Amino acid sequence: MTTETLPTAHTTDHLDLLESHAIYILREVVAECERPVLLFSGGKDSAVLLHLAAKAFAPQQLPFPVMHIDTGQNFPEVLEYRDRAVQATGARLVVAKVQDSIDQGKVIDPGPMGSRNRLQTVTLLDAITEHGFDAAFGGARRDEDKARAKERILSFRDAFGQWDPRQQRPELWQLYQGKVNPGEHLRAFPLSDWTELDIWQYIEREQMDLPTIYFAHERDVILRDNMWLAVGPFVEVRPGETIKRMLVRFRTVGDANCTGAVISEAKTLNQIIDEVSVANVSERGATRADDRFSETAMEDRKREGYF
Amino acid sequence: MKLAHKDLLRLATVGSVDDGKSTLIGRLLVDTRQLFDDQLDAVVAASEKRGVGDLDLSFVTDGLRAEREQGITIDVAYRYAATPSRKFIIADCPGHIQYTRNMATGASTADLALVVLNVAHGLKEQSRRHLCIAALLGVRSIVVAVNKMDEVNWSESAYQGVVDELDTLANELGFESVISIPVSALLGDNVVDPSPNTPWFDGPTVLHALENSQAGSWSGAEGARLPIQWVLRQPGGGRTYAGMLNGANLQVGDVVTLLPANIATTITAINSGSGPRELATTGLSIDVALDAETDAGRGDLIATAPLPTVTKEFAATICWFGEAPLRVGQRLRLKHTSKVTPVRISALTGVVDIATLAIDANTMLQTNEIGLATLQSADALVVDDYRDNRVSGSFVLIDEVTNATVAAGMVGRAAFL
Structure with missing residues (x-):
């Protein structure tokens, strides 16, 4: 074998290998499971996941629907993007609303300003049961959080939707095996080995569409708990807080009332890549109030069945 | 195959419980500034909360509640690091015998094993088991950190005793590259920076050994192997066969055999995530068109000689x-x-x-x-x-x-x- 003589057009870089691995996982889960679904938040990671899914099965349509767990506390730009992106792939969109879980009395309404982040788990698990999904693709990455760093690419969930980190299936080589019994399901994470920088480099390479809030723009914000929160219908200004007009962007996309903005002038993908390359705070540390409750906030939520 | 992988090294930690695997990885990540400020702050806060000093480096990878409570590693943690010369995917594996399945999970995709031994204990049965499993799984290069040198007063003879024992086993197991290094993961000696405490040692630091390892990916594979995962229907009625290629390259025009049916045919087109291409290399997800009408499907395999x-x-x-x-x-x-x-x-x-x-x-x-x-x-x-x-x-x-x-x-x- 003489790999040295390959023309440069055929060289394989780390993005090609990450893309290939993700496509391989997508195809493997679809082949082994009966009713997969792709969880889509409208954030950059799920955007990359949807993009890869379209590639994995082209020229055919996606062999599974796309599901959004809608907390009702979204950034409007993200909902616009969701509809645009899903329509572009021709996939069927399923929307499961946290408001419905509240109306059915399954969870308690935290009020118009309260966080619905943790309530999503109930809505998600109910939707998985209702539709009979046995596998749910998610865009989680292992570099995001120390509990995610421990999770398998195919992660087993019992009949209660729980993750048990002490009883994970061995996952050898790339022999992903996705068989479950009725009532159980899998979470599949094709982007496990991607870092935040990989995601941005890939988005740039593929020239992907994204929600506009990822790019620097002027916005009214307040400083709360060391985070810049966007003033809007889900964040009211408290006594002692002052509104500032700042040039910001969002490094992650979650609920409007627990996702912080970062001060940034990055208006293009290349500027974002430069910014991410030299960041000294992690993306969740910089922007997510939901991870600050306790040392093991993510693990605790994951055990309950969170994304 | 070096071309595709030369900038990425996959490594797994190997060794018995409490010999310091997670501490060594924590030390490597902290001293090469791979941690974000908030992640380091969180490790400091967790260390104080558990009463284990200012900075328990094992908490960098031991992220589960039970792991921190018990001070052990239960399952593999994956960490991603980059230095100017290389990208690393690090699988920090557990040492306990009851979590051997998790160690095998981490080692099955590794090119190199970072073996951690306690200089005072040498090769325990569990260390031997892990080395044996790593060898069976096809790891051919090992870097051996002989740890806790500070606890034996940097004794060269203590170090040499462990190295001799290790070399005998490594030789039996057939590792192609063995580099041993006296370290203190706790204090950082010979991990990223050379130690003044080991003037008798003139080998590399752990970081230097990892950055310069030739472990790479497997180079022995002869013959292309494309296990079919999925059949894609093309407009106009044709079909292509999708899977991840491994072994030798595959090129348009190659004569291939569809197995187990044993049908000889020719590759007429190759597609990948970035469109049609003339040639595909190992690790790429592709779909190929074949010259012959076949009933090929999931579970079949397309191969070039030497055939499986x-x-x-x-x-x-x-x-x-x-x-x-x-x-x-x-x-x-x-x-x-x-x-x-x-x-x-x-x-x-x-x-x-x-x-x-x-x-x-x-x-x-x-x-x-x-x-x-x-x-x-x-x-x-x-x-x-x-x-x-x-x-x-x-x-x-x-x-x-x-x-x-x-x-x-x-x-x-x-x-x-």
């Missing part, structure tokens, strides 16, 4: 993770490439004695034991010896009732067994 073996009975090396023993006659489900088929254990020819590497005659395998077996499959499998191809030579065994993965299997037998 089509068989319903084969000998294999098994790492058994099931709670109940594996017995002759037992029925299981086997997954090999994209093929799933029922199998039966038709013979168990021996169990590996971890202390001596001798094969003891036995008719069952206990949890975490390694043995030699013969398997009969319901459907024909298309296999290579594991030493020739890590993809077409590997399989897992699955419990038919619980769907749990209960064994890692490798076709054939390692030279040292």
